[in-house]
Amino acid sequence: MWIVKKVKRAFNVAAWNYLPPCKQIVKIISASLDRKLTVRERLVLKLHLAACEPCVHYLEQSQLLSNAAHTMDQHLKTDLYTGRLSDEARERIKNILKASSGLFALLIAVM
Amino acid sequence: MPAEASSFSIDPMQPVETATVEVSIIKVVPADPTAWVDDHGDYLFRYAVVRLRDTASAEDCVQEALLSAIQAISSYTGRSTERTWLTGILKHKIVDHFRRSARERPIPENGSEVSDVDEFFQPDGRWKDHWRYDLMPVDWQISPETAIEQTEFRATFQRCLGKLPERVAGVFALREMEDLDTAAICEVLQLSNSNFWVMMHRARMGLRRCMELNWFRKA
Numbered sequence: 001m002w003i004v005k006k007v008k009r010a011f012n013v014a015a016w017n018y019l020p021p022c023k024q025i026v027k028i029i030s031a032s033l034d035r036k037l038t039v040r041e042r043l044v045l046k047l048h049l050a051a052c053e054p055c056v057h058y059l060e061q062s063q064l065l066s067n068a069a070h071t072m073d074q075h076l077k078t079d080l081y082t083g084r085l086s087d088e089a090r091e092r093i094k095n096i097l098k099a100s101s102g103l104f105a106l107l108i109a110v111m
Numbered sequence: 112m113p114a115e116a117s118s119f120s121i122d123p124m125q126p127v128e129t130a131t132v133e134v135s136i137i138k139v140v141p142a143d144p145t146a147w148v149d150d151h152g153d154y155l156f157r158y159a160v161v162r163l164r165d166t167a168s169a170e171d172c173v174q175e176a177l178l179s180a181i182q183a184i185s186s187y188t189g190r191s192t193e194r195t196w197l198t199g200i201l202k203h204k205i206v207d208h209f210r211r212s213a214r215e216r217p218i219p220e221n222g223s224e225v226s227d228v229d230e231f232f233q234p235d236g237r238w239k240d241h242w243r244y245d246l247m248p249v250d251w252q253i254s255p256e257t258a259i260e261q262t263e264f265r266a267t268f269q270r271c272l273g274k275l276p277e278r279v280a281g282v283f284a285l286r287e288m289e290d291l292d293t294a295a296i297c298e299v300l301q302l303s304n305s306n307f308w309v310m311m312h313r314a315r316m317g318l319r320r321c322m323e324l325n326w327f328r329k330a
Binding site: 021023035055063067069070073083085090094098100 | 249
């Protein structure tokens with residue numbers, strides 16, 4: 001069994017030395033969230049992740065952030081720290097709407 | 112039940128034709144649009160401000176959306192809720208806003224926003240282009256579901272979005288929040304394909320690092 005381990009280790013070392021470094025890998029990780037990776041990219045990524053813990057964290061965390069962005073709207077009703085329409089803007093918009101809908105109703109009445 | 116179903120009632124004793132006439136009249140005459148501001152104003156504002164980050168632009172978009180809604184009221188079928196319908200109109204106004212500001216201030220070629228993300232990696236040596244030791248992503252020791260449920264996590268996420276360079280944040284918002292595809296974003300923001308990828312990557316690197324510093328390390 002030890003020979004299998006040795007071969008595996010040698011293979012990993014070789015892979016580590018000849019495959020692209022983290023800087024390239026994080027680009028592939030980012031791309032994986034936006035498009036389908038090529039076969040080569042997937043292979044390179046897999047080999048790299050087997051040996052590099054920071055990149056594994058990077059992958060998980062960028063997936064988490066993508067998720068957080070996608071689910072943001074579900075929390076808009078309750079997450080009040082996002083702010084609210086200021087009283088001044090509220091009044092202004094109401095006045096503009098009143099003026100505009102009056103005009104619109106008039107237009108319909110004329111037609 | 113959608114709320115608007117209760118805004119008119121169909122009397123079972125009335126002949127059917129009368130009831131149908133009543134429905135069509137209600138669809139043409141706008142309901143009091145100022146009520147939209149009270150009912151949905153805050154929600155629409157938040158929807159816009161998390162994408163645009165700027166209060167004034169968000170208010171403008173809400174105003175434009177509600178104005179368009181008055182003119183489009185006859186197209187509102189009541190199949191979706193009033194809020195969903197208004198949000199749909201607001202989405203278009205937000206994309207228009209991005210399109211306009213991209214036209215007014217195009218992204219400078221070779222500017223920092225579109226340059227390669229180098230600063231996180233070792234400049235030379237045996238580990239050239241691997242993570243710098245002080246900037247390596249660390250284990251956050253939390254499941255994604257738990258993190259997203261935390262108010263603190265979401266609040267920090269919004270603050271971190273606010274710290275991204277303006278155009279980088281715009282690309283991220285259109286991709287990850289509006290869910291537009293690459294081609295559409297490049298068209299709206301007048302970006303080349305390769306600039307899109309760099310900016311998206313910049314946004315993720317910056318956000319992740321910001322979350323690590325301001326959420327994970329402080330938790």
